[in-house]
Amino acid sequence: MTFDSGMDPRGSGSGHDWxxxxxxxxxxxxxxxxxxxxxxxxxxxxxxxxxVLQGRSRTYHAKQLAQQAVLDLTDGHQVLSNEIVVS
Known part of the structure; x- marks a missing residue:
């Protein structure tokens, strides 16, 4: 699934009813x-x-990008646990 850069990935609603x-x-x-x-x-x-985010990354920057992507979609209303391992 992909999103256009100019499009709000949350759609027309707040995302909380998903x-x-x-x-x-x-x-x-x-x-x-x-x-x-x-x-x-x-x-x-x-x-x-x-x-909860799980996975593996070679860089801390990629881990941060994943976390920011979640915040973009959810407005930070849920508790976020980033368990992506950097190795």
Whole structure:
């Protein structure tokens, strides 16, 4: 799934009515785009009040890009745990 750079990836709503599976898929696609594929084994786990990022990256910068992508889509309303391993 890809997003045009001029488009709001949250769509017309606030994003808070997405089910957790749909939100996880949206986030994974947006992270892949923003981090240009630099996160290996990316997995996003969502619940009603939290988001967990899992995967591997060679750089801290790519880890930060993934985190910022989540904040772009969610407005920071859920608790975010970035468990991406930099190695």
């Amino acid at each position: 089910n957790t599976e749909s939100l996880a898929e949206q986030l994974e696609g947006y992270i892949e785009q923003r981090a240009s594929g630099r996160i290996r084994d990316l997995h996003v786990v969502c619940s009603a009040d939290s988001i």
